Amino acid sequence: MSETINSRILGLGHFVPDHVVTNQDLTRLMDTSDEWIRQRTGIEERHFITEDTGPADLALPAAEEALRAAGVKAAELDLILLATLSPDIDFPASATLLQRRLGVSGMPAMDVRNQCSGFLYMLATADAFIRSGGARYVLAVGAEVHSTGIDLTTHGREVAVIFGDGAGAAVLGPEPDPRRGILSTHLHSEGKYAEKLMVEVPNSRSRPRVTAEMLSGPGSRLWPRMEGRYVFKHAVTRFPEVIQEALASNGYTVADLDLLIPHQANLRISQLVAMGLELPEEKVFNNIQRYGNTTAASIPIALHEAQVAGRVRPGSLVCLAAFGAGFTWASALIRW
Amino acid sequence: MAVSAVLGCGRSLPPRVVTSEELGSELGLGGKVVAERSGVVRRNYAGPGIGPSDLGREAALAALADAGLGPGDLDLIIFATMTPDMAFPGSACFLQDKLGCDTIGALDVRAQCAGFLFALAAADRFVRAGRATCVLVVGAEIHSAALDQSPRGAAATPYFGDGGGAVILGAAAEPGVLATVLHGDPSGLERFWCEFPASRHYPARMELAQFEAGAHFYVLDAEAVHPQAERALAEVTREALGRAGVAAESVALFVAHYFDHRVARRALEKLGIRGDRIVATAEAAGHVAAAGIPIALADAVAAGRVRRGDLVCCAAFGAGFSWAGAVIRL
Numbered sequence: 001m002s003e004t005i006n007s008r009i010l011g012l013g014h015f016v017p018d019h020v021v022t023n024q025d026l027t028r029l030m031d032t033s034d035e036w037i038r039q040r041t042g043i044e045e046r047h048f049i050t051e052d053t054g055p056a057d058l059a060l061p062a063a064e065e066a067l068r069a070a071g072v073k074a075a076e077l078d079l080i081l082l083a084t085l086s087p088d089i090d091f092p093a094s095a096t097l098l099q100r101r102l103g104v105s106g107m108p109a110m111d112v113r114n115q116c117s118g119f120l121y122m123l124a125t126a127d128a129f130i131r132s133g134g135a136r137y138v139l140a141v142g143a144e145v146h147s148t149g150i151d152l153t154t155h156g157r158e159v160a161v162i163f164g165d166g167a168g169a170a171v172l173g174p175e176p177d178p179r180r181g182i183l184s185t186h187l188h189s190e191g192k193y194a195e196k197l198m199v200e201v202p203n204s205r206s207r208p209r210v211t212a213e214m215l216s217g218p219g220s221r222l223w224p225r226m227e228g229r230y231v232f233k234h235a236v237t238r239f240p241e242v243i244q245e246a247l248a249s250n251g252y253t254v255a256d257l258d259l260l261i262p263h264q265a266n267l268r269i270s271q272l273v274a275m276g277l278e279l280p281e282e283k284v285f286n287n288i289q290r291y292g293n294t295t296a297a298s299i300p301i302a303l304h305e306a307q308v309a310g311r312v313r314p315g316s317l318v319c320l321a322a323f324g325a326g327f328t329w330a331s332a333l334i335r336w
Numbered sequence: 337m338a339v340s341a342v343l344g345c346g347r348s349l350p351p352r353v354v355t356s357e358e359l360g361s362e363l364g365l366g367g368k369v370v371a372e373r374s375g376v377v378r379r380n381y382a383g384p385g386i387g388p389s390d391l392g393r394e395a396a397l398a399a400l401a402d403a404g405l406g407p408g409d410l411d412l413i414i415f416a417t418m419t420p421d422m423a424f425p426g427s428a429c430f431l432q433d434k435l436g437c438d439t440i441g442a443l444d445v446r447a448q449c450a451g452f453l454f455a456l457a458a459a460d461r462f463v464r465a466g467r468a469t470c471v472l473v474v475g476a477e478i479h480s481a482a483l484d485q486s487p488r489g490a491a492a493t494p495y496f497g498d499g500g501g502a503v504i505l506g507a508a509a510e511p512g513v514l515a516t517v518l519h520g521d522p523s524g525l526e527r528f529w530c531e532f533p534a535s536r537h538y539p540a541r542m543e544l545a546q547f548e549a550g551a552h553f554y555v556l557d558a559e560a561v562h563p564q565a566e567r568a569l570a571e572v573t574r575e576a577l578g579r580a581g582v583a584a585e586s587v588a589l590f591v592a593h594y595f596d597h598r599v600a601r602r603a604l605e606k607l608g609i610r611g612d613r614i615v616a617t618a619e620a621a622g623h624v625a626a627a628g629i630p631i632a633l634a635d636a637v638a639a640g641r642v643r644r645g646d647l648v649c650c651a652a653f654g655a656g657f658s659w660a661g662a663v664i665r666l
Contacts, residue, residue, distance in 0.1 A: 004337050004465055054536025080520070085424045086541075090530035090552065092522075092656040093446040100522035108518035108658065110454050111446035113426045121443050124467065125458055132337060132464035134457070134516075145535040185467060187412065187441025191425070191433030199423035202482070202533065202552070205387035209419070209481040210533075210552050215544060222423070222533060222542055326429040328442060 007130035008181030009334070010072065010137075010173045012304035013065025015058055016047040016166040016291065026161055031154040037161045042267020046164030046292030048147035054088030055143035056097035058167035062300075063102065063141050070137075070171035074102040077171075078135035080109040081126055083118030083142045083296035085325070086149055087111065090202070098141065115197075116263050116324020117187075118142055118296030119168070123320070123332055124185035126172045131182075136173060142296035143167035149199070151223045159224050162266070164292030168300025183250050183333045186242055190327045196230040197325040199223065231324075232269060238329040239273040243321050246333040256317055257283060261306060263322035264288035264298035285311060295324065312336050340463035341512025342664055343405065343470075344504040346398025347634035348391045349621060350382035354480075359494060364487035370494045375598050379497030379622030381480035387421035388476035389430035391500030395630065396435060396472055399502040402637075405470070407435040410504075412468040413442045414459050416451030416475045416626040418655070419482055420444065423533070431474065441468075449593065449654020450518075451475055451626035452501070453662050457516035459505045469507040475626030476500030482530070484553040492556035495595045497622030501630025514580035514647075514663040517572060521657045524564060527557045528655040562599050565653040569594060569603035573651045576661030587663075588646035590614045591632045594653050595623035604651075615641075625654065642666055 022045045023034035037043055049058075059082060067074055080102075082095035089097070093111035114121040119142040129135040146163035150156060175181030201221040202209040214221045239262060247253055254277050262270045267288050274284045285306040294301060299320050306312045316336040323329040355378050357367030371377050382391065392415060400406060413435075415428035426444025447454035452475035462468035479496035483489055505513065532551040533542040546552065569592055577584055590609055592600035597616035604614050615636060617628035624631060629650050636642045646666050653659040 049538060052536055052538045054534070057536065079518070084535075086535040087446075088536040089534045090532060091418050091446065092448050092525060092529060092658070095446075096520060096522045096525060096656045096658070099520055100525065105521045105523065106519060108447070108454065108660070109520040109522070109656065110518075110658075113420070113424065113444040113446060114442075115424050115426070121441070124441075125443065125461075128458065128461040128465040128467050131467070132461045134461045134464070148535050148538055148541045149533075187443065188439045189413075189429050189432045189442035190439050191429035191431065191442065194422075194425045194429045194433065198425060201423060202419075203387075203422055204419045204478040204481045205385055205390075205421060207384045207481050208485075209478075210542075210547065212544060212547055215542060215547055326425040326442065328425070328429060330441070 004131045006175040006178055006181035007127045007172050008175035009170045011066045011070030011171045012300060012307055013062045013069060014168040014301040014304045015061040017049045019048050019050045020045050021048050029152045030157045032157050032161060041162055042288055043292050044289045047166060049145055049165050053145060055084045055086060055145050056088050056094045056101055059098045059141040059143040060101040062167040062169035063139055066169035066171045072137050072171050074104045077107050077137050077139050079107060079129055079138045081112055081122045081140045083112040083122040084144055085115045085295055086144045086146055114328050115326055116265060116295045117322040117328040117330045119299045120320060120322045120330035120332055121187060124187055127182045127185055130172055130174055138172045140172060141167060141169040142300050144295050144297050149222060156223055158228060159226050162293045164294050166291055166294040166297045166301055168297045168304060170300050180335045183335055184246060185332045186245050187330045193230060193327045196227045198225055234327055235269045235323040236272045238323045239321055240276050242329050242331040243319055246319055246331040250333055254279060257319055258316040259306060259311055259318045260284045261299055261302050261320050264302060265293050265324060337464055338466055338507045339511035340460045340505045341508035342503055342666055343506045344399040344403025345634040345637050346395045346402055346502045347631040348394035348500040349380045350498050352381050353378050354381050362485050363490045363493060365490055374494035375596055376494055376618060376622045380499060382478055382498040388417045388419060388478050389421050389427045389434055392431045392474040392476040393434040395500040395502035396474055399504050403504040405504060407437045410437055410470050410472050411440050412462055412471045414455040414471060414473050415444050416455040417477055418448050418625050419477045419479055447658045448656055449625045450652040450658040450660045452629045453650060453652050453660035454518055456662055457518055460513040460516055463505060463507050471505045472502060473505055474502045475630050477625045477627050484550055488550055489553060492554040495623045497624050499624040499627045499631050501627045501634055503630050512665050514665060515576050516662045517575050517579055518660045524657050527560045530554045558596060565594050566599050566603045568653050568659045569600060569651045570607055572659055572661035573604060573607060573649060576649060576663050580663035582647055582663055584609060586647055587649045589636055589642050589648045591629055591648060591650040593617040593628045
């Protein structure tokens with residue numbers, strides 16, 4: 001019986017809409033301040049769409065860039081995956097819309113819906129397909145348009161200041177060297193805390209799942225609700241746990257790590273995690289300052305920027321880690 | 337490389353039966369028209385407060401019991417649905433809590449009507465890759481909360497019902513999942529879709545105007561979908577059998593999954609498969625999208641139509657379009 005083969009990221013790309021929204025810009029919409037946002041989150045600016053644009057639209061240029069970098073044509077893809085919590089439409093999946101934008105057909109297109117951990121759940125899925133010989137080339141895109149689903153008034157400020165729009169893409173393929181590529185993936189969940197960070201509507205437990213009352217703001221149930229303190233507390237525990245799990249399962253320690261790319265949820269969380277692991281600043285990559293939290297898109301955007309900046313090089317040991325709504329958390333260890 | 341096998345099956349259908357007679361009056365059609373148009377005589381609707389994760393839980397517990405396992409034996413949940421409990425988090429997270437599993441992975445996938453076979457293929461890949469050893473694969477839907485129960489819903493509403501189905505897929509010495517094949521074609525995307533809420537809609541993903549226009553209800557142009565569905569169901573059945581190296585004659589049961597069971601059945605009969613070897617999922621209790629195949633599997637096992645060691649070939653076609661096939665030795 002044939003052996004498994006490692007998968008690896010062959011190419012990366014990212015795309016954000018042109019329109020930059022600074023903290024100062026937000027103060028014109030809500031009672032907040034640049035200082036408050038920076039102090040609490042580290043965020044300085046984010047990008048928002050300015051006309052009808054979906055995650056699949058942002059995903060297209062990111063995917064094209066990743067395909068170019070990988071030297072893979074869209075028609076050669078065996079599987080198109082898209083992770084999002086802000087799908088273009090109710091159904092079909094945003095991956096199907098991306099498939100149309102790429103102008104290809106025949107291969108399957110599937111969405112992964114695992115919120116902030118979405119990119120890593122998707123990466124684990126892509127890895128499982130390639131590793132078992134079920135696919136050769138897989139496109140995995142994290143893409144979000146948050147700006148059409150947040151309350152940009154004072155009422156929604158605690159959540160609204162955090163999120164940004166964007167997309168990041170990876171093309172994965174087989175890696176013949178068993179010491180390189182994706183070494184392991186680790187997925188976790190704890191649904192007990194599902195309602196600590198959620199968008200409640202459409203809600204299939206209600207009859208009907210959407211009503212006029214649910215849509216009426218302020219307090220529209222189409223907008224996210226977050227108990228920030230819970231999320232923060234669990235994040236600073238689960239991040240180091242799942243990073244250590246990835247390292248330990250491959251016989252490594254934190255000292256072996258060349259770069260940690262945490263999901264960009266909040267700069268303060270990333271800093272606390274790094275401090276707890278005694279990781280020096282140059283071994284952690286953060287870019288939330290310029291993008292806000294782009295949930296499923298944050299890791300591939302950061303990974304691509306880190307690669308462009310020369311901080312991920314052949315041979316680098318890279319850990320990707322995420323925590324978010326669900327609660328879900330995950331990690332992947334990669335020998336670049 | 338490890339291989340995977342089906343260790344147990346289970347399903348959950350809510351108790352309330354809605355006949356086409358009942359539905360007919362709400363949709364402004366006669367009960368006879370509803371039944372003739374959709375081919376569905378009865379479907380089940382879950383009561384208020386019940387979500388896909390609740391039906392998923394019942395189906396999962398039945399599947400675990402069938403496998404002689406408990407929630408603590410699982411190391412991954414994969415949940416396929418097009419009607420999740422909430423916009424987010426995913427239904428797998430709710431199910432993880434409701435089953436009292438360890439903090440295992442809880443992956444939510446969206447591939448509409450073919451979602452269960454996409455989830456099954458992913459589960460098989462996780463096991464083969466050595467990344468999981470015991471996976472709960474669930475498809476569950478609450479369509480009744482999403483359907484337009486007014487005359488405007490006459491084209492789509494008659495087809496759909498609620499339900500949940502589950503399969504436990506575990507690492508095995510002998511392969512049970514012999515082949516999975518997955519496909520997509522976005523060209524018919526708007527023939528079977530639901531547009532709102534739509535994050536792509538600027539400046540807000542849903543406003544009262546779209547609600548009042550009913551843009552959050554399913555749009556289904558059944559006649560336009562049928563020809564491609566019939567072709568694809570036949571092709572993917574042949575493809576899956578070929579990939580598994582299995583002759584059609586040696587298959588004990590063919591499961592054909594499509595919202596119109598008459599089209600599904602015809603697709604397979606044209607391959608020369610006799611009617612008594614086919615289960616068209618939507619016939620018994622309407623189209624339950626991601627749940628249709630695991631419900632049919634659990635029912636076939638419970639009725640003794642298939643036994644351990646038997647070959648089952650599944651094919652599904654639906655919104656996207658997405659379609660898929662699988663050959664399983666039980």
